[in-house]
Amino acid sequence: MPRRTPRNALDRLRTPRGFHGFLKTAFVCVLMTGLLSPLSRATAAEPAPAQVTAAVDHCGKQCSDILPPGQNGNATLAQILLHQVFGSRPAHAADQLGPYANLATGYPGLTDATLSSFFNDASFGVPADQVESTLRPAGRSDVTIVRDKKTGIPHITGTTRYGTEFGAGYAAAQDRLWLMDVFRHVGRGQLTSFAGGAPSNQGLEQEFWRHAPYTEAELQAQIDSAAAKNGERGQQALADVKAYVDGINAYIDASDSGRYFPGEYVLTGHKDSITNAGTIEHFKPTDLVALASVIGALFGSGGGGEVTNALSLLAAQSKYGVEEGTRVWESFRMRNDPEAVLTVHDGSFPYATRPDDPQGRALPDPGSVTREPLVYDRTGAAATSSAAGASTDAAARAVTSARRGMSNALVVSGEHTAGGHPIAVFGPQTGYFAPQLLMLQEIQGPGISARGASFAGLSFYVELGRGQDYAWSATTSGQDIIDTYAVELCQDDYHYLYRGTCTPMEKVERKNAWKPTVADGTAAGSYTMRVWRTKYGPVEYRATVGGKKVAYTSLRSSFLHEADSIIGFQMLNDPDYVKGPADFQRATQHINFTFNWFYADSEHTAYYNSGDNPDRATGVDAEFPAWARPAYEWRNWTPETNTASYTPPSAHPSSMDQDYYISWNNAQAKEYTVAPWGNGSVHRGNLLDDRVKRLVAQGGVTRAALVKAMAEAGLADLRAEDVVPKLLRVINSAPVTDPAAADAVQKLSAWVTSGSKRTETSAGSKRYAHADAIRILDAWWPLLVKAEFEPGLGSELFGALTANLPVDESPSAAHGPTGAHAGSSFQYGWWSYVDKDIRAVLGDRVRGPLARTYCGDGSLGACRDTLISTLKQAAGRTAAQVYPGDEHCSAGDQWCADAIVHRALGGITQAKISWQNRPTYQQVVEFTSHR
Template sequence: MIPQFRKGLQIFGAIAVILTVTVTSLTLYWVTDSWPQQSGQILLPQLSDRVEVRRDAYGIPHIYASNSHDLFLAQGYIHAQDRFWQMDFWRHLGAGRLSELFGESQLKTDQFLRTLGWARIAQQEIPTLPNEFLAPLTAYTEGVNAYLQEHHSTDLSLEYGILKVMNPSYKPEPWQPEHTLTWAKVMAWDLGTNLDEEIERAVLLQTYSPEQVNELFPPYSNQAPVILPDWKIAQKDSKLMGNQLGEITSVETEVPMEAIAELLSPSFNSISEQISALASLTGPRGGEIGSNSWVVSGAKTSTGKPLLANDPHLGIQMPSIWYEMGLHCTSKTADCPYDVTGFSFAGMVGIIIGHSDRIAWGCTNVGADTMDLYIEKINPENPNQYEVNGKWVDMEQVTETIQMAGGKTELQTVRYTRHGPLISETYSKLKPLLVPDLTRNNPDIYAIALRWTGLEPARLFTAILQLNQAQNWQDFRKAAQDFDIAAQNLVYADIDGNIGYQMPGKLPIRTKSDGRYPLPGWTDEHEWNGYIPFEQLPFTFNPPSGYIVTANNAVVDESYPYLITKDWDYGFRAQRILELLNTKKTGFDFESFREMQGDNYNLNAQKLVPILLNLPLGDSHLERIRDLLKDWDFQMGEQSSAAALFESFWTQLLTATFHDNFLADFWPNGGQRWMKVMADLVERQESFWWDNVLTPEVENRNLIFQKAFSAAVAELENRLGKNPQGWEWGDLHQATFRNQSLGQSGIAPIEAIFNRGGVAIAGGNAIVNATAWNARKSFEATWIPSMRMILDLSDLNASVAVTSPGQSGHAFHRHYADLIPLWRNLDYHPMVSSRPGVEANTIDTLILLPN
């Protein structure tokens, strides 16, 4: 929760307590009033034919309609039934309109979001949609609005009762098509972390040499797994590339990068603060956000057909980002080609991850570098001009009107260069800077612009609908061509026994930089040279290995002629998944895939524990406790005392090694990058980084290890007691599901209404069961497997899945948190999809009828 938001809510703290008492006394009316009708009949004049909605024991709906219009209208209606507050909050977030909900406390966040301009881009996309895609979007919008016509205030969701105290005049507006498209921008932003790392590197260059900064952002190891190790661009394609190919070099300019970093440090810090603040609303960025997916061919399964597994890792939240459902045409035709089951986003048309009656697909984040910061020279005589190749050029300007709760408005001017919006001036105004030796022209005013593919009109929406219609590998790849932002590793399987992989995305061709640092924007020297053609993006179909594994690790090796990113996940999870696949080799089934998704093996511990065990501690008490690690299997089970000891040691090791070097914003978060940094560092016992610059002595690796272990034991004895046999990882590592908006208010009575947890859980950072935590803060899980799915292509009705915490967005509803036990215990529910299978699992049936 960003500080302004918390402050704004706490102003109403006393009233909220009174309100909580009122809510308690009116529970039967307020709480249950918003619960959706799940059986019986509802008349909807917007429909052209009868629609059937069947829900199972977990509230998961399957919608049956005779035509596409009614199918997507019903999807909009059902999403609104279960999740409208989430949809309303998300659309205000995406459009930079949080002040309309929560008042002036959200003004700065809205200003930053308006500068990014996601909603403006979404509006530009609407007229470009062919009718075959505009029609489902329009139908979905009709369905949401049909629900809004009959439901208001707490009849929509309990959150509106709380909001009414803060903002009595607020009423949800009708849903618009651009609200759906805007959410794609929010997700693309959430999944793109390169900007954070670009800023961090630039700031660190103030203090450290480029060589030292590179040690903190080490290259991807040539020993780490690559998704497609043997993939090469076809000879005929490489000939087409012509002189676009060339060795990518780091930035070469007349302006030293160290000088640029020092000059712009205040602006970089300001931008970083706003990104961090926004992350409290969109979900945390970086860390362990990513995913696992793997698919094996029928030659390696017990059924003779492929199995596909997927578990996306996203920020923990309440309700889930996912909404599971099925969309079925009662008779598949060219006009109604849908028979899909899987996971949707409330507010988005179609199924994002899942399967049709013939193919299945999963996603993991590529982490492609599609963002660059450009440093612009501003005309001292005219702040609306910037330099391009020695000439002053006018900026484009857009005036935004920000409406706040209570009626107050604020005007904001967003200025654009050829690279994108100026993001440095939303919070810190441009300042005259006199640095005589910085550049040849001695500019005294600067700004920072963001170029990002997500700020260009995109086709992601059409890609999703095409995936939902795909019947084979050719259809799948055709759909992937439009998957242009939030590039994903797409894994594929079909009922004919084929498996495949495609990396889609709109990836810039850089000829003068590797994307790691901000670039001078006043010449053409560092411009993008178009985008990588889709035909030259990595893919494979039925590879000889019989399996494909993606876990945010490198897609291809360094022989690939284009830059995808220099900031891959370092491959710990991919390495472990490959080890498990190669150990078993054949006979894979549901149970073996379940064990893999729940694997808690800690490769970081495997590297560091032997070093720790071989060090003299000089204290018999510490040595007895260290014995917990001697026979440890490196599994991070929730009841493991060794796991608790190691992770406490890991936190203290990062603290002792790096906290003296950085500001708190850049302290290690304990994730996969820092594991790679430490794995390299332990091989150099006298490295500069081991020495604590705040102490008179010169520390080395062994001394820091000893100090960290002693501090870890003291921490655990203080928190969990003096008996190390009673320590459990789950006592430290828990999952608390917090509502993204009101559940992070800092007001205990309100949080108690909307949040659930914590529950002890296994797993951790860079582990297949990726229940990651942030070492800067606590052991509490911040990123989790947001859902797990195992698809069986021999019988799609034998597929299983689980999400968390539940289907419903209504606090106290039976499906608000009922999936947490399944998720926590690595259990699943049946993911049936055929009509007979759905009917056999039906608990409630709702009929939607036209008048």
């Protein structure tokens, strides 16, 4: 097994040398200061009351949810050290991991009665005999935090609005204080100064600060703006945030004086384990905006990529000429493929479609594009990794991978269910971390009644969950709200023409310096991040266009508006506002991030696509950079506030009471262009759509049946289910005489016949059924794509297109966009390209075909030769070659290469679990009544 290299400020503790060297002094300090005693969060608890009064609940014990690994994401120094020595974990740190993992092998026999083996009861309230602890935070009489025995989830009940939100902040800090602190610093680009100069810390802050390089004044202005423009709701939101922050700070003070704060503060030098010297900085409302900017960057900012689009278009035109090259490019782009699976079955919602007569394009001169540097003035030993190297570090990459593969939803109307009520199985696919980015809670107070998941540090409202008689969830939609503008330079490289006037760019810098930490092997160091901003957004690239020097900028409609969505979430939590599907849709219209929203109550289902979609000028093609000139700006755009005219709600895909809805980041509706490439005939959304469509046709759908459909889709290999059968048709068009090829074909055929799933031979075996077939396909896919397309496209164009869309994203594909061990798979790849091309070779009908046929230049025999030669090459590769091993797995360990790793963002680690392509937080709901 390869030697493991420490990855972050805490990772040094997870190597024998680093840990034991530190243990000699730290463990003595722990014993001296009594930190071994507060091993439970039930400090300052009061006796359990005879009964905890629950809010009105119309779910009839038919609401469930799950969020691994566990609710408790804080650990004292003692608990971290005990974990390292003995493997123990704090209470409720891992108790949701086992049930979540076990669904991968337990789903075939699932019934409604056995759902509780894999999901938590998500009913409101806590039965008296299930109360683990009761706390009145800071001695307040207007709020109580009750935690249940099974999961430790906080159930917050307030008699005043302030007290309710104070309790929510206190509970959030109890469960995620360290994580919240990490991410408020990530959002400000100050993680290294806070947690040390490890490459992963540098990678995280570089990834996100480039996206939202705000000043403190801009963070505050976003709060003021959101409060001012939304009347009473805006003022209430501001009051809620302040109360929430007060609750966080009350916990900081209590844990500091009681010395049970997270141990990571000691390990990173912020607190002294013996004297308790040092401080944990209080939170302020602007910290929440910094946090929101990170979450928005991860999950709610579709679009961008116009420069790489332009480069691939130029490569296509260079290869084929302008007219034919454009046609080839458009066929690979698949803006609105007629074979794409859709969430909304009826109606058309044109957005970002290709204009008939494009205007204002600013394509770069060939070879002129350079990426704008972010990092300057590096010093110190920890700075030996380049910015590019740091950004691809495993820990940083794992967090940013969450942006790639987000969320699914299966919703069936009551007309097709056994109970006559709609059923929903849905949730966000936000990656796997320890502690988790999301946290569970129930909030009951004046104007608030909800249970569900929220991002740590933003849990003043439930963001995804259920109300008294309805539930809602979201998937990332990815429509384009980011445009690239070419600003013409004048005077020098840091002045540009803005509406005819030579204007200086604004320089925004973040200087970070760090000291060595107890847990970090790096030396002291520093570096500066620098972003040049224009009225049209931050500079991302430089180039020439027609010989003129330009800077390419990125303008995002949610830039300077990270706090605006607070009103929509406030409405979703308000039982007096949401009383049906129309209210739900109106609430989500206030969310400016790009999401697909789903709703279910006892009678209705609904869907709405949110986001501030800019109203572009006539003729501007959203796929390519446009000149930064008034004629091509967003309509009614005001740069000082970054506001503009946006497409009206009626233009957003929406629906009520459709037979069923599915979403797995697929296309939303006809003519509604999604930003990601490759939304064509084969998409992972098909794995859901095919199964749910069959259930609906059969009728009598149950909660268990819908969960089984989700679970089976989450274990399927998309390539094997939807593409390999066509590849085998080509190969089997003549007798296969080569023994090695024939053996590979037999193994692949048997796997496809069995259901194309990547499943263990038995629960806990850590060995796959059809292991050889899986190994062969994992090795074959990249080889066959390259052999199928590169000869026809040429190396330059093939490389440019793979920059737009990587060829593969299998669970073990460390080279893919999510990296290995991330869970989310099969969202990005050349599945549709291969599918359409092979069908063309076979003579099948293809709607929206590629501009040319590539495999064997259209010849069935030549294509067959290509497939057989690459298949033989793949079959000859050993498991160790296909799965080379990493810091988590030995070379050749196929199960481990796929396995989900909860990336450590603190001192407590979690065990690996078997791969399943599934939401991280998931609800199963069927309401039995309605108000």
